[in-house]
Amino acid sequence: MWPLVMFVLLRRIRPRTLPILGLVFTAIAIGIGVWSAMLYRSGPIDTFAVTPEQYMNFFGRQVSRIDFIYLGTATRASGLLLGAALATMWRPWAIRRGRAGSNANALDVAGVLSLVALAFMCWKFREVVSVVDGGTQGYDLLYRGGLIAVGVATLVAIATVTHPRSRLGKYVIGTPILVWIGKRSYGLYLYHWVVFQAYRKLAGNALNIQEFLALMAVTLVITEVSYRFIETPVRTGRTKAIWTDWRRSGGTLKGPIAVLLGTLAVVPVFSVVSMVGARVIPDDITAGLDENEEAVTRITTTVPNSQSTIPGVTTTTTALVPKGKIDVLAVGDSVMLGAAKKLSSYGLTVDAEKNRQVLYAKQIFRYYSSTDELGDNVVIHLGTNGTTKASTFDSILGPLKDVKRVLVLNIHVPSREYQKINNKIINALPERWSNVTVLDWYGHSTPHPEWFAKDKVHLNAVGQDNYVAFILRGLGR
Numbered sequence: 349m350w351p352l353v354m355f356v357l358l359r360r361i362r363p364r365t366l367p368i369l370g371l372v373f374t375a376i377a378i379g380i381g382v383w384s385a386m387l388y389r390s391g392p393i394d395t396f397a398v399t400p401e402q403y404m405n406f407f408g409r410q411v412s413r414i415d416f417i418y419l420g421t422a423t424r425a426s427g428l429l430l431g432a433a434l435a436t437m438w439r440p441w442a443i444r445r446g447r448a449g450s451n452a453n454a455l456d457v458a459g460v461l462s463l464v465a466l467a468f469m470c471w472k473f474r475e476v477v478s479v480v481d482g483g484t485q486g487y488d489l490l491y492r493g494g495l496i497a498v499g500v501a502t503l504v505a506i507a508t509v510t511h512p513r514s515r516l517g518k519y520v521i522g523t524p525i526l527v528w529i530g531k532r533s534y535g536l537y538l539y540h541w542v543v544f545q546a547y548r549k550l551a552g553n554a555l556n557i558q559e560f561l562a563l564m565a566v567t568l569v570i571t572e573v574s575y576r577f578i579e580t581p582v583r584t585g586r587t588k589a590i591w592t593d594w595r596r597s598g599g600t601l602k603g604p605i606a607v608l609l610g611t612l613a614v615v616p617v618f619s620v621v622s623m624v625g626a627r628v629i630p631d632d633i634t635a636g637l638d639e640n641e642e643a644v645t646r647i648t649t650t651v652p653n654s655q656s657t658i659p660g661v662t663t664t665t666t667a668l669v670p671k672g673k674i675d676v677l678a679v680g681d682s683v684m685l686g687a688a689k690k691l692s693s694y695g696l697t698v699d700a701e702k703n704r705q706v707l708y709a710k711q712i713f714r715y716y717s718s719t720d721e722l723g724d725n726v727v728i729h730l731g732t733n734g735t736t737k738a739s740t741f742d743s744i745l746g747p748l749k750d751v752k753r754v755l756v757l758n759i760h761v762p763s764r765e766y767q768k769i770n771n772k773i774i775n776a777l778p779e780r781w782s783n784v785t786v787l788d789w790y791g792h793s794t795p796h797p798e799w800f801a802k803d804k805v806h807l808n809a810v811g812q813d814n815y816v817a818f819i820l821r822g823l824g825r
Contacts, residue, residue, distance in 0.1 A: 350428060370436035377429040381496035384423045387413055388491040414486050417495075418476050427499040434503050440511040452513040459508030459516040465501040469494065475765065535571040535579065543567045548802075644688050645697050673723045676823060677716065679709050680729035683759075683805065687812040694820060696727070706736040709744045717747035724752040727819055729789070731759045731770040732805060738773045745781050754781070755822045757789040761805050787822045789815075 361369055393402045396410050403410040417423045473490050487494065509517030520526075529536070543566050548555070555563070581587045676696045678684060684691070685700035692698055699712055709730055716722045726748055730736075741756075748754050758771040767790070777784045793799055799811030807815055 350432075354432065366436040370433040373429040373433035373436070377426040377433070377496065377499065380423060380426040380429070381493060384417050384426075384495065385492040387417055387423070388486060388488075389413055390485070390488050392485050414476060414491070417491055424495070426496045427502070430496075430499040430503050434506060438507050438510070440507070452515060455508050455511055455514050456516045458504050459514065462501040462504035462508065466498065466505065469498055469501070532571050532575045535574050536567060539570045539574065540564070540567045543570065641685075641688075644685065644701075645699055672721070674716070674721050675723045676725040676727060677722065678727040678729075678819070679712055680704070680727075680757075681732050683732055683807065683815075684729045686807050687815050690812055690816045691819065694816065694825070696819075703733055704730065705733055706730045706740050706744065710747070713744055713747040717750075722748070722751055725755070725823060726751050726753070727755045727757070727823075729757040729759075731774060732761055735766040736770055736773060738776070741773060741777060742780065745777070745784065749781075749783070751783060753823075754784045755787050755819070756784055757787045757819070760790050760793050760800075762794075763804065785822070787818065789818065792818055 357369065387404070389401050391399070391401070393399055393412070393414065396403045402413055404413050404416060405411075406416065469490075473487055473494065476486075508514050509521040511517065521530075540563075543563050544555075547559070547563055674697045678691055678696045678698045678700070680698075680700040681704040682700070682702040684698065685702060688698045688700055709728065713722075713726075728744075730744075745754065756774055756777055758774040759767055761767045771790055775786055775788075778786060793811070793814070796811075796814070797804065799807055799814055801808055801811075
């Protein structure tokens with residue numbers, strides 16, 4: 349879309365007025381930065397019901413402010429506009445003989461500072477939100493000027509290294525290796541998604557250093573082929589000549605033509621295979637969870653939908669609740685659901701559900717407490733699906749204050765920052781609740797990656813056996 353916008357503008361604007369267009373772009377970019385800062389709200393982020401200030405009405409829907417700012421086209425256009433402004437105003441060859449052009453030291457200092465700033469922001473802003481004690485919150489610095497600061501720092505770096513007198517551009521950024529990477533940077537960006545996703549199957553899976561290097565090697569090869577035989581011919585207008593040569597050869601695929609057409613054919617196929625493959629592991633996990641649904645007992649009640657941010661949206665789940673005292677009630681999320689059959693075979697009553705948040709166990713425990721069905725033992729394994737707070741755990745433990753023994757498992761979610769925060773909250777529960785004992789599932793399972801599915805969270809058959817045995821030991825059985 350942007351190339352079309354610039355095409356129209358450049359046909360209607362005289363070359364002498366291009367700097368004015370650049371100033372307009374700059375003003376709009378600054379305005380977007382101010383608007384984004386005004387939209388942003390500091391503080392913890394939860395559901396709409398808990399933190400309504402973190403949501404905004406967008407065509408009748410409650411949309412997260414963070415998502416709107418970070419993902420919105422309008423709010424993220426500042427970088428594009430600043431880049432266009434630089435292109436319309438920056439002419440290093442025209443100022444090389446002036447005072448600004450001769451001050452190479454100042455140019456290099458500005459360039460180094462901009463690169464340091466970019467490196468700092470890359471290190472600081474690793475996620476869309478930060479995980480803090482008790483939940484998540486946005487990066488104040490990122491959403492209140494940080495996004496436009498990234499654009500400005502990038503502009504300064506580009507302006508510096510493109511100037512003829514810049515030693516930073518000539519001797520550092522202009523080294524052959526960095527030039528090679530720079531020319532192929534967009535290809536590296538595009539193709540690494542396909543390669544990494546085809547291998548990982550599930551987004552977010554961590555890679556060890558050997559896997560990362562191997563996948564980068566594959567990405568480099570694909571990127572180089574694309575650069576030589578797709579991007580360069582298109583950019584230099586050689587595609588027509590290649591097509592003509594092919595026709596003159598009688599349709600015989602030779603040399604670069606064969607590589608070009610082969611790459612054009614393989615890359616889309618590889619992309620499709622990647623997308624199909626990306627569903628294999630999640631579907632395998634889902635299938636295993638579905639098989640365990642019959643072993644789950646759920647109360648007949650209406651509880652808020654954990655996946656909705658719109659007030660009033662509820663989910664009703666129905667199942668037969670056993671009459672009389674429940675010997676051991678086990679409440680959890682999809683990790684426990686995967687082992688529901690095996691837990692049930694040892695006499696545990698399992699109430700586990702996919703995507704369950706900690707907060708929504710409160711309704712379950714209130715129900716069982718009100719019907720006087722709780723026995724002497726309750727097992728809880730929650731916190732896998734997002735950040736929580738100490739107060740949230742306290743709210744679900746309140747109805748269990750008269751239960752003799754409550755076992756709470758901490759979590760194993762190595763790819764998520766909230767693992768550390770949630771485990772800190774869980775591990776501290778016995779300090780406030782005398783009937784709570786924490787079972788260190790994280791410490792017990794971490795040395796055994798062979799217990800886990802590809803996502804390193806859910807359990808395979810061996811992991812389920814060890815999970816059940818771990819809980820039974822905690823119960824003294």
